[in-house]
Amino acid sequence: xxxxxxxxxxxxxxxxxxxxxxxxxxxxxxxxxxxxxxxxxxxxxxxxxxxxxxxxxxxxxxxxxxxxxxxxxxxxxxxxxxxxxxxxxxxxxxxxxxxxxxxxxxxxxxxxxxxxxxxxxxxxxxxxxxxxxxxxxxxxxxxxxxxxxxxxxxxxxxxxxxxxxxxxxxxxxxxxxxxxxxxxxxxxxxxxxxxxxxxxxxxxxxxxxxxxxxxxxxxxxxxxxxxxxxxxxxxxxxxxxxxxxxxxxxxxxxxxxxxxxxxxxxxxxxxxxxxxxxxxxxxxxxxxxxxxxxxxxxxxxxxxxxxxxxxxxxxxxxxxxxxxxxxxxxxxxxxxxxxxxxxxxxxxxxxxxxxxxxxxxxxxxxxxxxxxxxxxxxxxxxxxxxxxxxxxxxxxxxxxxxxxxxxxxxxxxxxxxxxxxxxxxxxxxxxxxxxxxxxxxxxxxxxxxxxxxxxxxxxxxxxxxxxxxxxxxxxxxxxxxxxxxxxxxxxxxxxxxxxxxxxxxxxxxxxxxxxxxxxx
Amino acid sequence: xxxxxxxxxxxxxxxxxxxxxxxxxxxxxxxxxxxxxxxxxxxxxxxxxxxxxxxxxxxxxxxxxxxxxxxxxxxxxxxxxxxxxxxxxxxxxxxxxxxxxxxxxxxxxxxxxxxxxxxxxxxxxxxxxxxxxxxxxxxxxxxxxxxxxxxxxxxxxxxxxxxxxxxxxxxxxxxxxxxxxxxxxxxxxxxxxxxxxxxxxxxxxxxxxxxxxxxxxxxxxxxxxxxxxxxxxxxxxxxxxxxxxxxxxxxxxxxxxxxxxxxxxxxxxxxxxxxxxxxxxxxxxxxxxxxxxxxxxxxxxxxxxxxxxxxxxx
Numbered sequence: 057x058x059x060x061x062x063x064x065x066x067x068x069x070x071x072x073x074x075x076x077x078x079x080x081x082x083x084x085x086x087x088x089x090x091x092x093x094x095x096x097x098x099x100x101x102x103x104x105x106x107x108x109x110x111x112x113x114x115x116x117x118x119x120x121x122x123x124x125x126x127x128x129x130x131x132x133x134x135x136x137x138x139x140x141x142x143x144x145x146x147x148x149x150x151x152x153x154x155x156x157x158x159x160x161x162x163x164x165x166x167x168x169x170x171x172x173x174x175x176x177x178x179x180x181x182x183x184x185x186x187x188x189x190x191x192x193x194x195x196x197x198x199x200x201x202x203x204x205x206x207x208x209x210x211x212x213x214x215x216x217x218x219x220x221x222x223x224x225x226x227x228x229x230x231x232x233x234x235x236x237x238x239x240x241x242x243x244x245x246x247x248x249x250x251x252x253x254x255x256x257x258x259x260x261x262x263x264x265x266x267x268x269x270x271x272x273x274x275x276x277x278x279x280x281x282x283x284x285x286x287x288x289x290x291x292x293x294x295x296x297x298x299x300x301x302x303x304x305x306x307x308x309x310x311x312x313x314x315x316x317x318x319x320x321x322x323x324x325x326x327x328x329x330x331x332x333x334x335x336x337x338x339x340x341x342x343x344x345x346x347x348x349x350x351x352x353x354x355x356x357x358x359x360x361x362x363x364x365x366x367x368x369x370x371x372x373x374x375x376x377x378x379x380x381x382x383x384x385x386x387x388x389x390x391x392x393x394x395x396x397x398x399x400x401x402x403x404x405x406x407x408x409x410x411x412x413x414x415x416x417x418x419x420x421x422x423x424x425x426x427x428x429x430x431x432x433x434x435x436x437x438x439x440x441x442x443x444x445x446x447x448x449x450x451x452x453x454x455x456x457x458x459x460x461x462x463x464x465x466x467x468x469x470x471x472x473x474x475x476x477x478x479x480x481x482x483x484x485x486x487x488x489x490x491x492x493x494x495x496x497x498x499x500x501x502x503x504x505x506x507x508x509x510x511x512x513x514x515x516x517x518x519x520x521x522x523x524x525x526x527x528x529x530x531x532x533x534x535x536x537x538x539x540x541x542x543x544x545x546x547x548x549x550x551x552x553x554x555x556x557x558x559x560x561x562x563x564x565x566x567x568x569x570x571x572x573x574x575x576x
Numbered sequence: 577x578x579x580x581x582x583x584x585x586x587x588x589x590x591x592x593x594x595x596x597x598x599x600x601x602x603x604x605x606x607x608x609x610x611x612x613x614x615x616x617x618x619x620x621x622x623x624x625x626x627x628x629x630x631x632x633x634x635x636x637x638x639x640x641x642x643x644x645x646x647x648x649x650x651x652x653x654x655x656x657x658x659x660x661x662x663x664x665x666x667x668x669x670x671x672x673x674x675x676x677x678x679x680x681x682x683x684x685x686x687x688x689x690x691x692x693x694x695x696x697x698x699x700x701x702x703x704x705x706x707x708x709x710x711x712x713x714x715x716x717x718x719x720x721x722x723x724x725x726x727x728x729x730x731x732x733x734x735x736x737x738x739x740x741x742x743x744x745x746x747x748x749x750x751x752x753x754x755x756x757x758x759x760x761x762x763x764x765x766x767x768x769x770x771x772x773x774x775x776x777x778x779x780x781x782x783x784x785x786x787x788x789x790x791x792x793x794x795x796x797x798x799x800x801x802x803x804x805x806x807x808x809x810x811x812x813x814x815x816x817x818x819x820x821x822x823x824x825x826x827x828x829x830x831x832x833x834x835x836x837x838x839x840x841x842x843x844x845x846x847x848x849x850x851x852x853x854x855x856x857x858x859x860x861x862x863x864x865x866x867x868x869x870x871x872x873x874x875x876x877x878x879x880x881x882x883x884x885x886x887x888x889x890x
Contacts, residue, residue: 106840114709243699245687252680396679400686400704407631407700414838421836422829429825432580466772469833469841473776473848476829477783480822484787487818513790516735517783520728524779527724528772531716536772543776 060563068557072447078454099457104464104538105237105401107415109408111244113236114229114399115251117208119201122393123153123192126200130175131155134190137171155190201232204392209234212395214388215250233398242404246381254351254394255385257304259334262345262357263295271295287353288373294354296347301337306330310386312379313369320379321371324386331366339363348372350382415468422472423449430479434486440561441482444553448478451549456542464538474546477521481554484517485510499566507559514555518547582824583817591812591860592805592868598861602750605854609757616760621767622703624717626674626710628686632697634666640697642668648692654685663839667700679706717771721752724775728782736789743866744785747858751781751851758850769844777851780826784819784859791815792864796872804872808864823856 082100105112127150134155138145144160159168165183172181172188178195181188192200205228212234216224225237236251238244266275271293277283280299286292306327313323326334338346338360347357348370356372374382427445430438452471456463489506493499525547528540622629634640642659645668649657655673662669672689675681682704690699705713725748733741755774759766791811799807827849834845 116708243690245690248683252683396706397683397704398679398706399709400683400702402702404698404700406633406698411838411840414836414841418833418837418841422832425828425832426825429580429828433582433821435579465838465840466769466844469837469844470776472829472833472837473826476826477780477822479825480783480818483818483821483825487815487821491814513787516790517786520731520782520786521779523727523731524724524775524782527720527727528775530723531720531771531775536768539772539776543779 065560068560075451075454078458079450082453082457099460101456102460102462104462105239106403106465107408107412108239109403109405110239111241111402113244113397115234115236115395116398117204117232117393118396119232119393122200122204127155133175134172137175141171143168153191156187158187207392211389211391212251215385216247218384218388244402248397250381250385251395253385254391256351256390257386258300258349259302260300260347260349261297261341262347264344266295268293284349284354287355294347294357302330302334304386304390307386310383312383315369315371320374320376321369322379322383323369325367335363335365411465415465419468419472423475426475426479437486440558441479443561444557445475445478447557448550448553452546455545461541462538466539467542470539470542471546474543474550478550478554481514481550482558484514503562503566511555518551522547582820587813587816589813590809592809592865595865598865602862605754609754612757612760616763618760618766619763621765622705623767624710624714626705626707628672628682629703630670630689630699631662631701632668632670632693633700635696635698639665640668649689652688674707721775724778736793737872739870739872740789743863744782746866747785747863748778748782750862751854751858752778754854755847755851764843770847773844773847777848777855780852781855781858784855785863788812788815788859788864808867812860812864819856823852826852
């Protein structure tokens, strides 16, 4: 009879112990982490939002609006560049995401093109006789998307941090999307409201004479003016000068406060530059209405009583919650693009803990049932398979903690399923040993060759399942990803435990007891 | 000690004799699936269809009054709604169709329904999937299933002969398709978890098939003088006790998830229970039966005959 390698046994033993050490923190987490001995690794399994409760939001930045805005800026840059170079032009406008204009005097086309390329060398410029078309190239657009997304993620993070939500995860997905995960947050209503505002704040002068009634009677906006709605009352209209006097970027701080009438309002402080500008405008326009415009709607348009410098108050028909939110979004800065919520999934803490407990019960019962069944069928060999199965669970928990993979409810089902399938490897091996034994081999040879022959089948069978799991992982939406991760890890750990650990247990047993009969 | 034997140790069933019945059975299942898909379609969940889903638990001692709830939510004029009991007596699931207009309208509806129900109900879960994401998830789901089938087919093609690969993939497609059929016939909600269940089923079924094919390959090399029919039957019989054992242990685990895993996992485990049953059936009766249509060359397989010990050769 061959000798059992001591080194191999020691290595297996050590790996099992390491598995135990990494799995352990999951079972003593109730004692709080301060009580956990220092030598233990601190990582525990990361529960998915469906288990610990919380909200998942998928946001999309509306890039079309950003492109349109940037195109407006580009048009005014082109206008001033052409003027500066004394190039005559007319019909400068934007149509179908293209800027177009017609040259008037005999300027060389090359000259005009070089003026435009000086603004940005990546622009696409086409020309049809006298008419020029300018549009963003792919490179321009990619750059705009990149900087917009970086800024948007930053602003989203600031806004969520301000609400005091615990451990939010904010990450970019794909080109123009952001995933926000808010563990423990039951109702994401406030967050959604906060992210729903771009919070572009501007101060603009109102037209000195045209009022809401005049506009409704059919007043047309004079050049340089536009008609804006009131934030609360869509019937109230304002004729507002398009020129932005001071904008939200010049805000230094904003807090919720109360005005003289003790109704909620927002106090703001401007930066030094903003204060100077604000002072100049208010000084020159005493007696006129100064509109506070938020996201294209007029919050209020108070009459300027006196010159104001660096600090002021935004009053309107606000509730306290609204001023809190407004102050928060102003402090955190404007989002560079409007955010659209594409997907939302929220799980309350009640459902989460129910899922955990039913998951625990199901896995425990499942494992016990499978174990009993194995002992009934294979006797002491079944016990070895069960020890291997137990080690498998330990490894699975250890790896899930170590990799910080997310465990979801389908993930728990995945664990139970791998348990059912993990014993498959042992079933294959035991059935094969039995066959070999029946063919007249000695017990030890039958075990050796049974293992050897079963292993190639096990690897084939498990690899194909692994392919399905990988396809699932690449599909990758939330809970499904969690399921595929547990399935993949389960397949790998079960191959180790079911083949190697069981083999040595069986060999050891046969050697010790000097058994020459199995199963019958 | 007497051990439990599910299958007598030396079976010698003539499985292939039932080939015609098995094909007829499969044909019926597949036809049923096609008809059900044509007439019933699938009961898509909001994951694919877009829309709103709320899981509510009655706060009162009284059980939830579904009619009252329906009237209340209908009064918001949100289009088609469905309300059903879910798991416990106190729990209901509210589904609201995808709203007209952009995503903002959907979010508004969630908030309105929430504020309407928050007095009497605990909101255990709320989900909203926009139409864009729904379409993407549907596409990604189909892609994932196809990719899984393709990669499995290629692997088997490399490890075995191409005939095995074809037989396996037909058996596998049969399983996947009939699971979709089950969801259509029973009108169970077809969602992301269902795709997961289908892919896992595919993994299980192919596992089963590969084990039998492995034995077929081995026996083809070993019993060169015997005909294919004999070898296929023998291979199924030799692996039968393993096939049954594994199916039973996996089914035990799945049945326990079905009964104790909570309402969220119930449909998921049901799909897999069906998958294990049909997967086991198809490995034996579809995959191996299909091999009989090919004349698999035993000679070609012998290139590593040297690996087979002398006493094992026939």
